Amino acid sequence: MELAGTPQDPGPDLSELLGHVARGDQEAFARVYECVAGPVLGLVRSILRDPAQSEEVAQEVLVEVWRCAARYQQDRGSAMSWVMTLAHRRAVDRVRSAQASSDREQRAALLDRTPAYDEVTEQVEARLEREQVRRCMRGLTEVQHQSMTLAYYRGLTYREVAELLSLPLGTVKTRLRDGLIRLRDCLGVNA
The missing domain is CATH 1.10.10.10 (Winged helix-like DNA-binding domain superfamily/Winged helix DNA-binding domain)
Structure with missing residues (x-):
């Protein structure tokens, strides 16, 4: 199946491409990547603010799209909404993980300063x-x-x-x- 579209034939939409990705089609994934990489990175960066972490999380989201494309259900929303939901959840998880880590470090620092006994x-x-x-x-x-x-x-x-x-x-x-x-x-x- 040819996926490359021309101006007269735009080719398959994102939903169809995800169906091909679910079957392991690497060329279809390359097209999905082109469509969603920019918006995913923009959303993740707006949540995380750290460029390096944003790129890392965006990459994780795209890997998840590759691995979990079969979970996309067209009747539950658009393909772009599904991908952006994955991105939002992953970014929020990173923020929560960073906050939990910071909280653990603060508790550990307090315990270090507290004498075990008098x-x-x-x-x-x-x-x-x-x-x-x-x-x-x-x-x-x-x-x-x-x-x-x-x-x-x-x-x-x-x-x-x-x-x-x-x-x-x-x-x-x-x-x-x-x-x-x-x-x-x-x-x-x-x-």
Whole structure:
């Protein structure tokens, strides 16, 4: 089929050309490209304002016309309206994508400037907790204090504590349990 028109025979219209493009006709696509490239770029540029991005989006629209020409339905509007709708949607999508990216970068920048925690407050709270534990440890009996220190500060096992203090294992376990109960009550921890 010859697509080149003459002044007497203008050739197929854009709708017919899209039908040929849908069947993979590259010559028909070249004609469609000639008809729509200028208006597509103009519309996209009016939305994006950035010439480089406008050219990129216009190219994406024309590739989409090539790939999706079969989706054009003549009874739903003119071929030029269909192409311009594709262009408008793609340009708006680019604007939204750029805005979302900018918003993410701003949130990330705010998170970078926000300290994860207040170091001074953390240090003061830790110091107060250590002092409260020391005060409560002073309230234990000497044997409880020795057992707790060996087991929890030096990391000895109950058996090692029993051997070091020359006490039966059961006695050490009882003293540790009683010491933990007294610490819990002193620190105000709920069981």
